[in-house]
Amino acid sequence: MSKEWPLWEVFIRGQHGLNHRHVGSLHAPDAEMAIMNARDVYTRRNEGVSIWVVRSSEITASSPSDKGPLFEPSNSKVYRHPTFFDIPEEVGHM
Amino acid sequence: MYAQLVKSEGMKAREEMSPEEIAFQERIDRGEKIEPKEWMPEGYRKTLIRQIGQHAHSEIVGQLPEGNWITRAPTLERKAILLAKVQDEAGHGLYLYSAAETLGVSRDELMELLHAGKMKYSSIFNYPTLTWADIGAVGWLVDGAAIMNQVPLQRTSFGPYSRAMIRICKEESFHQRQGYAIMMKMAQGTPEQKRMAQDALNRFWYPALMMFGPSDKDSVHSAQSMAWKIKINTNDELRQKFVDQTVPQAEYLGLTVPDPDLKWNEDKGGYDFSEPDWSEFFEVIAGNGPCNKDRLGARVRAWEDGAWFREGLMAHAEKQAARRAPVAAE
Numbered sequence A: 001m002s003k004e005w006p007l008w009e010v011f012i013r014g015q016h017g018l019n020h021r022h023v024g025s026l027h028a029p030d031a032e033m034a035i036m037n038a039r040d041v042y043t044r045r046n047e048g049v050s051i052w053v054v055r056s057s058e059i060t061a062s063s064p065s066d067k068g069p070l071f072e073p074s075n076s077k078v079y080r081h082p083t084f085f086d087i088p089e090e091v092g093h094m
Numbered sequence B: 001m002y003a004q005l006v007k008s009e010g011m012k013a014r015e016e017m018s019p020e021e022i023a024f025q026e027r028i029d030r031g032e033k034i035e036p037k038e039w040m041p042e043g044y045r046k047t048l049i050r051q052i053g054q055h056a057h058s059e060i061v062g063q064l065p066e067g068n069w070i071t072r073a074p075t076l077e078r079k080a081i082l083l084a085k086v087q088d089e090a091g092h093g094l095y096l097y098s099a100a101e102t103l104g105v106s107r108d109e110l111m112e113l114l115h116a117g118k119m120k121y122s123s124i125f126n127y128p129t130l131t132w133a134d135i136g137a138v139g140w141l142v143d144g145a146a147i148m149n150q151v152p153l154q155r156t157s158f159g160p161y162s163r164a165m166i167r168i169c170k171e172e173s174f175h176q177r178q179g180y181a182i183m184m185k186m187a188q189g190t191p192e193q194k195r196m197a198q199d200a201l202n203r204f205w206y207p208a209l210m211m212f213g214p215s216d217k218d219s220v221h222s223a224q225s226m227a228w229k230i231k232i233n234t235n236d237e238l239r240q241k242f243v244d245q246t247v248p249q250a251e252y253l254g255l256t257v258p259d260p261d262l263k264w265n266e267d268k269g270g271y272d273f274s275e276p277d278w279s280e281f282f283e284v285i286a287g288n289g290p291c292n293k294d295r296l297g298a299r300v301r302a303w304e305d306g307a308w309f310r311e312g313l314m315a316h317a318e319k320q321a322a323r324r325a326p327v328a329a330e
């Protein structure tokens, strides 16, 4: 049985200077081929100006079961949002 | 549809569900997306692998009837357009295989199941494309039917499947429009070209209706899939929508839908139409359509003939990596 090409995650930066964004994955034998394939699959309609690829096996992800302990602490910190503060209308835009 | 007869697990009554299953169903009911590493019932995972796998296979096998005309397209521009369309379908296959892989099955495993005849693809791709007008009919009707099914699936509960559908839907309308543009050209052409267009519609109409799968009264697997939101509309709902949308498009072309019983029904606000011949549908699904052997044969041949290439590139990559790796201290 032949060996399957490894899986890569593909990240693309669009035209407008935003962050690279995860767009999907693909199989390729090495990083160079992964970039070529990503060009062919994920930028057929001018979707990008820059491509990153990374071996899927190299990604460490937070665990879904930790969702609570990991993200809950920020729920109680509503003062981190500007809307927490009432600024009188007379002050103008802030 | 592209996944026509996906066997789903039996529907469970709420009293029979475990606490996890209840919590899972509630998440889906709230419209939350389920992501790959999260807990899910085994039946959900298995049904999705079947459905997404079947959908992926359909995209890949679906390249064959159109690929048949790439070298014979009537102009260089048409050739470039068809090539781009068929290339998109390869991409669709890739997005979907990737979504299936997040559920713990490898792409090679899915390929092997397809090649062994243990997984299906849409019945529509077992019909031949005999003339250039068929390429028009395929884009117009087959991609049109696919869109009907894929648009609601953008809201499916499984995150990777939903994201794949969103990407695919962005690309599909080009497919349908290029097909309709071919039909317009043919229908407005010489009498002979118009005859070809009519003939293509005659041959593809009922197979396109079959794409939505059996009638609801015979569709045994729907309830659980709908509860899980991996199926959003029933087969008959989508078929009706498709007919209502397509008939005026045929009229614009000056072509006749090959159904003597087709007529507008004011009360339901839609057309009454004849059902396809379901015995033909089940024959095609069982492997006895006009092109089943050809299609699967072409896939298996491509896979086997490409083995040396896949292995060669892998061997090269390993060699390069070994060369780059720091030499171990002696």
Ligand SMILES: [Fe+2]
Binding pocket: B059, B088, B089, B092, B146, B168
């Ligand atoms: Fe497609």
Ligand SMILES: [Fe+2]
Binding pocket: B089, B143, B146, B172, B175
């Ligand atoms: Fe398409």
